[in-house]
Amino acid sequence: MRPATGRRWSRLALGCAALAAAVVAVVSVVAGAFPYAVLGTGDPGTLVRVAAPLLRLTVDAAATVCTGALVFAAFFTRPQPSGLVSPPAFAALQTATRAAAAWAAAALLLWPVDAAATAGVPLRRVLTVHGLAVTTEALTGPKAWLATAAAAGALAILARRTLRWRTTFTLSAVAVLATLPIITAGHSASDTNHDIATAAIAIHIPAAVVWLGTLLALLRTRGLAGDRPAALRRYGRLSAGCWCLVAFSGLVDAAVLAPGASPVTTGYGALLLLKVALLAGLGWVVLRTRRRLLAGDPAPRRLLATELAVLALAFGFSVALTNLPAPKFIDAVVSGHQTLLGYDLTAPPTALRLIADWRVEVIFAPLCLLLAAAYLRGVRRLDRPWPPGRTVAWLAGCAVLMVTTSSGIGRYAPAMFSVETVAHMLIGMLAPLLLALGAPLTLADAALRPAPPDGLPGPREWLSAGRESVSVRTLTQPVVATVVFVATPFLLYFTAAYDLAIRYHWAHLAMDVFFLAVGYLFAWTVTGLDPTPAPAPSLLRLGVLLVAMPFDVVFGAAILASGHIIGDGSASGNMYRALDLPWVPSLADDQRLGGFLALVTSELIMFAMLAVVLIRWRPAAAEPDYQELLDELAQRRTRPASLDA
Template sequence: MTTPRSRGGTLAFVGALAALAVLLLALWFGGGTPAPTIAGLPSPGSLTRWGLPIVRLVHDICAVATVGILVVSVIAAQDAKARASLAQAAGRWAVVWTFSASLTALLTLSDFLGLPVGEAVESGVLPTFLFNIPQGQAFLIVTVLALAVSIGVLLPLGTWGRVALLATAVVTVLPPAYAGHSASAADHNLAVSSLMLHIAAVTIWVGGLLALVLLLRDSTDLVTTVRRFSALALCCYIAVGVSGTINAWVRVGGLEPIFTTRYGLLILAKIAALLVLGWFGWRHRRTTIEAMSSGDTRAPFLRLAAGEIVVMLATVGLAVGLSRTAPPPSEVELTTDNTALGYVLSPFSPGGLLTQIRPDPILLLIVVGLAVAYLAGVRRLAQPWPPARTAAWLGGLLILLYAMTGGLAAYAPAIFSIHAVQYGLLGTLGPALLVFGAPLTLYQEVNPSGQARIDSPLGRALSHPWTALGLYGVPLLALYLTPFFDLAQSSLAVRLVLQVIVVLTGFIFFATAIGEDPLPRPIVAIVRTRILAAALALNALITFVLLIGPSRGDDWYVWLDLVWAPDRETDQQLGAMLALAFPALTIITLMLLLMGRWRTVRQLSGKRQ
């Protein structure tokens, strides 16, 4: 009689075997198998040529397993002993992930130089490769972060600690997206963003199901956890399909190469696998999950999930094989400025702010997800919800969406004044409108236990007035008063992270200053007014420095060398004024609103007396 552990081991073995078989088949079909060595030409040798895709497959499976276990540790209602068991399992996978990432870096160096691994290491190029070449940088970051995850799982973490560790693990899987085929696509930014979303969604989806079947198959929490994971899996499935379609379209440039090139045919194989996996999910939602919930046996779910996992891991092998296959050549030739930007940008015109778009799948998913979650919460309420709050929330999201994916997003990396308007919307007007949507109040109405999560040590720390002010000011000071500006303009990853940070810190600040939602600590109106005044003074200081100080981003704008760009000095002065205008209008309006509320409260108090 087989034990649960042996059944899990058999599934892992069969899945790994399927992944390896499909990888080898994809390498053969796509031309990624080692070519015969030609005498007199450098060659990395068979160890590198065969070892690199196989080690990369091990790397990807370990990443999937680590993230999946951490997902389960967050969504499952586990006791301390069960959480410790999950942490140990995640730690083991993370250690192998760390070693496979470092080995991938060494084999990539060997392949990069065309030398056997030993000679490549002895060449002395390794430090340069790791710190200056995108492929080396990517796997160095993965190695360091995977090591941090393997250490983090050993710590006694609470709910938010486990969420932070999961977020770190998800971020760790993303750097290779910058070093793959998407990095050389005609629309670099869109290709990389869609690939990042694709990788993250696949990792959470596949890893979560793998962890459920291998680690929770006999747990009393399996039914509850599966129901929670099912909703997440559906979101991941949609994200995988949309992001994969976008990435494939950017890479091949049309329908014809899909059917006429081997790269395109491998993409069709991935699409077929996605459809098969969609059928698995449909069967789960129609039959197996309901059967478990009604008290019947969980065997049908586990059998179907086992088959699904084998197909998933085989698809991971197919993806690794696709990454070793040369994509069809792009018909779009990028100029120097477009190469630096990562996309083709037409000369600026005021109308371009309305007609140009820079769709980013990650940002679109976040904004749409926030809108859907808010509207779903309103629908679940037993009592009416003020329409003005809903309008404020959706209006704030629309402003953020335009600032991050519209004409402002297209021209902001190239023109300083447009950049200033973009960050004015991201840091002040957008977050302020979101705060008037009262999302925390809505969350507490829908989830009565949510008050405990908000009234936590972290919540009390973030809602301290001067902490909130500091969080609001630090990103802006770092952006405009340090050399960080060049990096934020030139790097897509840094730009995305910074924009999210600016929105989050702006939301925390205005939530504290406005008081639309109940906060863990009471804050009197005079303190709210003071921190708003301090924020206004901070923006004025930044404007003053930009007006009298040296120009920002000289190296970046020289590299772009846009013939139609406005005069740098004049544009920075205009940008400095715009950087103050949007925050000032927003903050002054809020101060007047607060003073009006304060006066009304005092008048009512006087009448009662």
């Protein structure tokens, strides 16, 4: 693929964007006021009916260009010896800056337009201080677009000022997160099975954005020279992975939004079937492209052009679908439990139900399986024995995380405070401890070969860059890790954050992820099996652990002594009271039970962590396996290997 063809690809991308816009406009005009009549809202007028989906497409397009450019700069370019970004990465950062500014501007414009569309009123009634204040307070969509605008605006500022290659990883992560606020509104966020649909769309949107955005960045970027073949092969793997994620999450979401025979009896279903057909076609294109790239074809132009066009068309159909009523909302009879939880709870949580009554969590369950498979693959790639205890610990950590989120514990946790506290102790303490005992970073260093000196950085270099980043260096300081670990449950349980988390599934997912991340940082720092950027002596690690242990008692005692019902405030819509579970006659008693279980569970886990630290408190010379492994790593760093072989 000649660099001179960059402008040709840019023109093709603009043509694809115009095609997607045409699809959105035609569907909006043909649908007319029908979607609003079905949902029982007023007709906001032609301007809003057409402008809302077109602005949504503009937001998605800008987000795609911005995110793709940042992902390209981080994972498809090499840094200069000084650590600064290369010229292609710098050009991508400039593209990301402009796209982020457009992203923020479009989201701000969509703020009042979406409010008018959701409320079913003309735009002029919203374009007042009072109108904006009322609709923003009452509706979720306008809040989501304000959050998106703020995140995109911050990205525009940061991308413009970024010159260090390592910083591009952080910007890429922020860009992906900035695509998520919209999952708080829309078809997937309410009524029956909204917990499944919300998790699915949280996978679907970032995967699609990264896929199309990276393809655009790769096609239009010049100056890769000898790195272009390796970058194209890397893109082949990325596109295959993104297709799997998009297909899996899209089919799950479709099953929720268009159940039964609705795909063949409604206009929404017809468009959905077209999108599924496009997705299947994309799978074929991705497979052909990947085979051509692995066979050494440096420029499968027609296949890449087809992939770009079909992806853009699929984006158009996706935006058009957001403007139509999903079949699950038409003449639906929804129970109170389904509205609040996404499913019904009909019986008390016996021990058997907590173990066997599974409702698979769409994000955590596949993640646990992938983590387990990746670890086992890493162990197989080693040319020396790996301690079996570490493998058992890692697999046990994955199992604890999956069981906690997908078994009856995960089903009952959003509805009962006592079950929720146990779930958080398992997610935030036991699972992180077991995962840290698996020493995954040491395994990755041993199993992943270094990139050649004249090649693109690979997974090993990405892990090293992340581990040596300022944020990780700071958070793995024993004192900092302990303060964050100790403060987290108090800040979440005794503020409105907990009320918000149990009312909305997206917030509940975010809280679980946060507990897991904080717990892992603490376990990683204290256990010391994986070296941290600034390794701490055993005495310091033991000291901070002993300091942290009493706070679990304080936390449990604070819940036991609290006269306030946690999770039943205005931010949750008095959710526990609204659920009215017959086997929870007293919310106060259930809260006291939760406090007692939190105290006992957390202390048992902390004593297990203390035992690990004490067992490992011995001179380095007494740890031959670990030292031998480090010696082997030092030798392997000098062993040349091709990342893309």
